[in-house]
Amino acid sequence: MRVLCIGGGPAGLYFGLLMKLQDPANEVIVVERNRPYDTFGWGVVFSDATMDNLKQADPVSAAEINAAFNHWDDIDIHIGGRTIRSGGHGFIGIGRKRLLNILQARCEALGVKLVFETDVSDDQALAMQYQADLVIASDGLNSRIRTRYADTFQPDIDTRQCRFVWMGTHKLFDAFTFAFEKTEHGWFQAHAYRFDDTTSTFIVEAPESVWRAAGIEQMSQEEGVAYCERLFARYLDGNKLITNAAHLRGSAIWIRFPRVICRQWVHWNTLPDGRRVPVVLMGDAAHTAHFSIGSGTKLALEDAIDLAEEIRGRGHDGLPDALSRYEATRGVEVLKIQNAARNSTEWFENVERYAGSLPPEQFAYSLLTRSQRISHENLRVRDADYVAQFEHWLARQAGVQPESLQLREHQPLPPMFTPFRVRGVTLKNRVVVSPMAMYSCTDGVPGDFHLVHLGSRALGGAGMVVAEMTCVSPDARITPGCPGLWNDAQRDAWRRIVDFVHANSDARIAMQIGHSGRKGSTQLGWEAMDHPLSEGNWPVISASPLPYLPGESQTPREMTRADMDRVRDDFVASARRAAEAGFDWLELHCAHGYLLSSFISPLTNTREDEYGGSLAARLRYPLEVFAAVREVWPEHKPMSVRISAHDWVEGGITPDDAIEIARAFKAAGADMIDCSSGQVSPDQAPVYGRMYQTPFADRIRNEAGIATIAVGAIFEADHVDSIIAAGRADLCAIARPHLANPAWTLQEAARIGYRDITWPKQYQAGKRQLETNLERAAAQEKQG
Numbered sequence: 001m002r003v004l005c006i007g008g009g010p011a012g013l014y015f016g017l018l019m020k021l022q023d024p025a026n027e028v029i030v031v032e033r034n035r036p037y038d039t040f041g042w043g044v045v046f047s048d049a050t051m052d053n054l055k056q057a058d059p060v061s062a063a064e065i066n067a068a069f070n071h072w073d074d075i076d077i078h079i080g081g082r083t084i085r086s087g088g089h090g091f092i093g094i095g096r097k098r099l100l101n102i103l104q105a106r107c108e109a110l111g112v113k114l115v116f117e118t119d120v121s122d123d124q125a126l127a128m129q130y131q132a133d134l135v136i137a138s139d140g141l142n143s144r145i146r147t148r149y150a151d152t153f154q155p156d157i158d159t160r161q162c163r164f165v166w167m168g169t170h171k172l173f174d175a176f177t178f179a180f181e182k183t184e185h186g187w188f189q190a191h192a193y194r195f196d197d198t199t200s201t202f203i204v205e206a207p208e209s210v211w212r213a214a215g216i217e218q219m220s221q222e223e224g225v226a227y228c229e230r231l232f233a234r235y236l237d238g239n240k241l242i243t244n245a246a247h248l249r250g251s252a253i254w255i256r257f258p259r260v261i262c263r264q265w266v267h268w269n270t271l272p273d274g275r276r277v278p279v280v281l282m283g284d285a286a287h288t289a290h291f292s293i294g295s296g297t298k299l300a301l302e303d304a305i306d307l308a309e310e311i312r313g314r315g316h317d318g319l320p321d322a323l324s325r326y327e328a329t330r331g332v333e334v335l336k337i338q339n340a341a342r343n344s345t346e347w348f349e350n351v352e353r354y355a356g357s358l359p360p361e362q363f364a365y366s367l368l369t370r371s372q373r374i375s376h377e378n379l380r381v382r383d384a385d386y387v388a389q390f391e392h393w394l395a396r397q398a399g400v401q402p403e404s405l406q407l408r409e410h411q412p413l414p415p416m417f418t419p420f421r422v423r424g425v426t427l428k429n430r431v432v433v434s435p436m437a438m439y440s441c442t443d444g445v446p447g448d449f450h451l452v453h454l455g456s457r458a459l460g461g462a463g464m465v466v467a468e469m470t471c472v473s474p475d476a477r478i479t480p481g482c483p484g485l486w487n488d489a490q491r492d493a494w495r496r497i498v499d500f501v502h503a504n505s506d507a508r509i510a511m512q513i514g515h516s517g518r519k520g521s522t523q524l525g526w527e528a529m530d531h532p533l534s535e536g537n538w539p540v541i542s543a544s545p546l547p548y549l550p551g552e553s554q555t556p557r558e559m560t561r562a563d564m565d566r567v568r569d570d571f572v573a574s575a576r577r578a579a580e581a582g583f584d585w586l587e588l589h590c591a592h593g594y595l596l597s598s599f600i601s602p603l604t605n606t607r608e609d610e611y612g613g614s615l616a617a618r619l620r621y622p623l624e625v626f627a628a629v630r631e632v633w634p635e636h637k638p639m640s641v642r643i644s645a646h647d648w649v650e651g652g653i654t655p656d657d658a659i660e661i662a663r664a665f666k667a668a669g670a671d672m673i674d675c676s677s678g679q680v681s682p683d684q685a686p687v688y689g690r691m692y693q694t695p696f697a698d699r700i701r702n703e704a705g706i707a708t709i710a711v712g713a714i715f716e717a718d719h720v721d722s723i724i725a726a727g728r729a730d731l732c733a734i735a736r737p738h739l740a741n742p743a744w745t746l747q748e749a750a751r752i753g754y755r756d757i758t759w760p761k762q763y764q765a766g767k768r769q770l771e772t773n774l775e776r777a778a779a780q781e782k783q784g
Helices: 010-022 048-057 059-068 096-110 123-129 144-148 208-213 221-231 296-311 319-349 351-355 360-368 376-382 384-397 402-406 448-459 488-504 561-581 595-600 620-632 655-668 694-704 717-725 736-740 744-751 761-783
Strands: 002-006 027-031 043-047 070-072 075-079 082-086 091-095 113-115 134-137 155-169 176-183 186-194 200-207 255-262 266-270 276-281 420-422 425-427 431-433 464-466 508-514 585-590 639-644 672-676 707-711 731-734
Touching: 002 010, 002 123, 010 027, 010 096, 010 134, 010 296, 043 048, 043 096, 043 186, 043 296, 048 059, 048 091, 048 296, 059 091, 059 096, 070 186, 075 360, 082 360, 091 096, 091 186, 096 113, 123 134, 123 144, 144 276, 155 208, 155 221, 155 319, 176 351, 186 208, 186 221, 186 351, 200 208, 255 319, 266 319, 276 319, 296 319, 319 351, 351 360, 351 694, 360 384, 376 384, 376 717, 384 717, 431 448, 448 464, 448 488, 464 585, 488 508, 488 561, 508 561, 561 585, 561 620, 585 595, 585 620, 595 620, 595 639, 620 639, 620 655, 639 655, 655 672, 655 694, 672 694, 694 707, 717 731, 717 744, 731 736, 736 744, 744 761
Parallel strands: 002 027, 002 134, 027 113, 075 176, 134 276, 431 464, 431 731, 464 508, 508 585, 585 639, 639 672, 672 707, 707 731
Antiparallel strands: 043 091, 070 091, 075 082, 155 200, 155 255, 176 186, 186 200, 266 276, 420 425
16 A cells, blocks of 8 residues: 655654554655654653553554653642642653654654655645555644645634743753743733753643733734743743744744644545545644643544554455544544543633632642543542542531541541531532422322422432422413422422421422423423423413424413512412421522523513513513512522523523623522523523533632532532532532432442441441442452
8 A cells, every 4th residue: 555644743654654564565655844853842741541552553663752751640730829739640741853753763764755845735746646545634733635625524623712832941840830820911821841851841821812911912022932931930940931933923923722623534536547545634634632631642643543453454445444434433532532622721711710719729629620531539549648638628618627527537528528508508418409390299289209209319318309390370380290389288298398308317408499481381291391281271471472392382471560570479479388388498490491581591582671682681580589589588598590501502591691690690699500501492402411511500600609509411429529629519419310319329429438428227237238239349340
């Protein structure tokens, strides 16, 4: 096979040498625009796992690369005059020039033809010149080949919000270093690491707005570098910052990172001689990953490894199938890295959010877990001492007494099991049983099912159980099976459940009140959800006369001021009954397209009066209801608000809007925001994934400055620990796992080895058995 690699970076060189190793008869040509051994850049970073892949692919070059690496385990985080260190991370750094020189020499030793100082303007002509059977487009971030065949590759390029400059210094850092400095204009951050015996990489980054406000855009290159030297002088110990971009003028060395992803990676050309030859993207030409997770070079090398393996033994006839498999396999792996890189990128774009709201200890933890690839337990594996110390600190912040912590020296308190206090209510841990519609009431009265349903979950270890949305009037119900709180019989039925929870557990119990709005008068959830009843429908109301399912749902009547008065008073009456029933907590449902939510979203509110138009106007009625309810709800008891923080529809509520919504409810007296999303429009297109709604809780907590509840695809203790420890939310609401297992909290405690948790005395024998079984299973797994 004749292989032409256009671009002599890591991807092209490594693929070339692997193809020669695979079959010396392969003819491989790597064409590079620069001069021999004249490469640019500072250091690159790998993980230990990436190095293991290189050792398997080519032990010879891996040994030389490994010998040139600088290895370190520690990360230092400098913030607010503090330095926080975490170990066990297993990084290796090497100069980019040194890496390419090693690969170039290895290519030459194996017989790969290296062609330098050749700027490729026509890949098809070059493919004809070398009679190539396969063309690799490894021509980097600004790939001409990707641009030429953009209709096939369909690149998506997202230019990120920070400006950064890649520099070097002779200050030798003994840990991967993150340094944060606040200026009058905002935060700058540095990413620094040693990569050889004399030099470290030093990247300086800041949001575009901060960078412009600091005046760097107007500075010469020398002035911009001097600015960074002054700003980070305490870390440089008198050493200078160095650039290797003398050919660039002024602030051109400061760039914004482009995230590249391509829908297709393979394009087939028909050359003038009639042969169909594939052009395959590799490395930065196909994808990029932000430097803050150090995976760009890793991805390039692993692209080369995977494609070489797919081609092995297939010959010319098997090439289409090999390329198809390469594109499918690498596409999935790259997406995983890019998702992590997106999380990391967004964290660094929003340093102000975290530096302004989190203590240094929690800021550092948030940084370490920013990509969501490193969880709480993964961090414990890397550095158990760091995690134990942090857990003790977090427990103290939660109000756990020092003498109690001293008794836990053998077992720190996991974040999930720290207490949480608001107003006069203390929850024993951070787990909440999320409100979940059961559709199992008669005339709005909860019966034995709800007693067992909520009672068993209160016995199951959660800090609080939340009743499903309970309707404030008969016409406020979603379905005929929904619970209500509009009469005393319902109040008394709820009191029976509340009394059971209080008498038999140390859990708290919350009531969520709401009105279905345009989504009312529908079938039970296990029937045709959101579709009208086949008979017995009642009229529905909403902010505007827009049906939920066009052509299917009733068209609601637009609420008049008289309707608003009546509904507000219904909410107040239900809140009074909730207090009489003994509930510990009250939540106002302003999410999921129900009545109050329909006022907030522009998708469902087209009013032209004072309750429509701007977000402030659309919030006017929900805030009026909240204020009226808060006035009658006992002062010592908390009140939260559930919102849809994202409609997942163009033109709907966005996370930016959610910040303003949360601020408005905070100003009105809300104690907490329950951060859900969607269900406002049937046209929604959510982006699902584990903990996919947690970023909304994170932003609201740390930008609006109000406590939050995270919800959505949280299903492991490790998720809860990571969210709480990083300050992304204050509570975690668990829904579906609690449907499958009422004792989810108790089981997760046993699974992570946390023993100091109270079980109902009737179930103590089960606690011992479960812990023994899990210990035995863990020991067997460890033995292999």
